[in-house]
Amino acid sequence: MTETDNNLISWNDFAKVEMRIGTIITAEIFEEVRNPAYKMQIDFGELGIKKTSAQITKLYSPEELIGKQVVAVVNFPKKQIANIMSECLVLGGLGDDKEVTLLTPERSIKNGTKIA
Template identity: 45%
Template sequence: MEPLEAFGFLDLRVGRVIRAEPNEKAKKPSYKLWVDFGPLGVKTSSAQITHLYRPEDLVGRLVVAAVNLGTRVVAGFPSEVLVLGVPDAEGRVVLLAPEREVPLGGRVF
C-alpha cells in the first residue's frame, strides 16, 4: 500500500471543544471532552492533556481528532475520537489545531 493511500484511511477532522471536565476515575490524569464536529455531531474523547491545559481554557478551542478509530471506554467514559497532540521538550501534550477558524467537521488532507 502506498503511504498516501494509507493516510486516506485515517479520517482527521476539526472540532470545537464545547465541554471539558476532569475524569476522576482515570488512572492517569485526564479530561473528558465533548467536541462538536458540525455535521458529524458531538463526539466524546478522553485526553491526557492536564499538564498544559485547564478545562475552562479548552472550551471553545479548535482541535484536530481522528474520528474513525472506534470507541474505547476509558475509566467508564466512552472515548469516540482521538484528539491529536505532539509532545513538547518535557513530554507534555501540545494539542494540534488549525491556525485560524475553519468550518467544524472539516477534513484534514
C-alpha cells in the same frame, strides 16, 4: 536506514485516517482514570458531538479548552476508557516532558472540516 524508513506507510494507508476539525464544548477533570486527564465533548458539525478523554492536563485547564478548535481522528473504533466510550482521538505534539500541545487550526474554521 532511519527509524522513519522502518515505519513507512502507503498513501492508501494514510488516506484511511479521517482527521477533522472540531470545537471543544465541554471539558472536565476525568476523576475515574489513573493518569491525569480531561473528559471532553467535541462538536464536529455534521458528524455530531463526540466524547473523548485526553491527557493534556500539564498545559491546559478545562476552562481554557472550552471553545478551542482541535484536530482529531474520528474513524477509530470506539474505546472504553474508565466510564466513558471514547469516540475520537485528539491530536497533539508530545514535548520533552511528555506534555501534549494540541494541534489547532491557525484560524477559525467550520466544525467537521476534513484535514487534507
